[in-house]
Amino acid sequence: MLNRITKLLEKPLLYTKSEAAFWNDEHISAQMLSAHLDPEFEGASRKKSFIEKSALWIGEAVPPSSYPSLLDIGCGPGIYAEKFAKMGYQVTGIDFSKRSIEYAKNSATEQGLDITYHYQDYLTMNLNQIFDFAAMIYCDYGALSWADRQAIMQKVLDHLKPGGKFLLDVFGMAEYNSFEEKKTWEVCHNGGFWRVGKYVALNECYKYSDHVTLEQISIISDWETAAYYLWNTYFTKETIMKEATDAGFKVCSVFGDVAGSPYQDDGPTIAILLEK
Secondary structure, three states: OHHHHHHHOOOOOOOOOOOOOOOOOHHHHHHHHHHHHOOOOOOOOOOHHHHHHHHHHHHHHOOOOOOOEEEEEOOOOOHHHHHHHHHOOEEEEEEOOHHHHHHHHHHHHHHOOOOEEEEOOHHHOOOOOOEEEEEEOOOOHHHOOHHHHHHHHHHHHHOEEEEEEEEEEEEEHHHHHHOOOEEEEEEEOOOOOOOOOOEEEEEEEEEEOOOEEEEEEEEEOOOOEEEEEEEEEOEOHHHHHHHHHHHOOEEEEEEOOOOOOOOOOOOOEEEEEEEO
């Protein structure tokens, strides 16, 4: 056990992937779904007020009359997908959380919304369909490694019609600069987000070169040790534009967020609208 704990305290190699189940862990996925559905919590989805504002702006910037079929990448429990469907888009959502997809399907059925949901890893998606518009919202793109970012760019290109649009957002350099390296720990006597029973959570925050950060959560209990790696890559306007154009996209516009706010160099996020 001591050797395993010592290993958890070492700084991991860049983009090390979690071996422990996350998206489909029975307990963690329930906690994630609850976080997604909390309208005032911004740890999984953005707050309800921003979601409503951004959905309205997206409908104006990429209107369903011109871009009717929409692919919601990383759709979670369907919060944006439902709003898009009510605006007139033909919506398809994809997510790797089985619990979120099941919730989204049930919610759509209850509301009489015609939304197609797929439980798939979007890095390897093959939907046998092409779309007018794809959206990847809440900075999911930056949570991927460089190789996985290349993969999702290619997958989106493969699933878009010529002239189709792709909207995504990332965290900007202000967020990277404010990120603090630290190590903390907490004892969860009665369980918590990560486990049902008693455990200790070690939280380690690291900065890497090329504007990458890691929040590592290590779980220690009487019966296990497990580590979860939450990576983030931060961008300038120039670096996100370069990744997009290198992948084969044309840049249409750059904004401060997916609600259409003006871009600012010191803003917390960057949103970019691309065209195939």
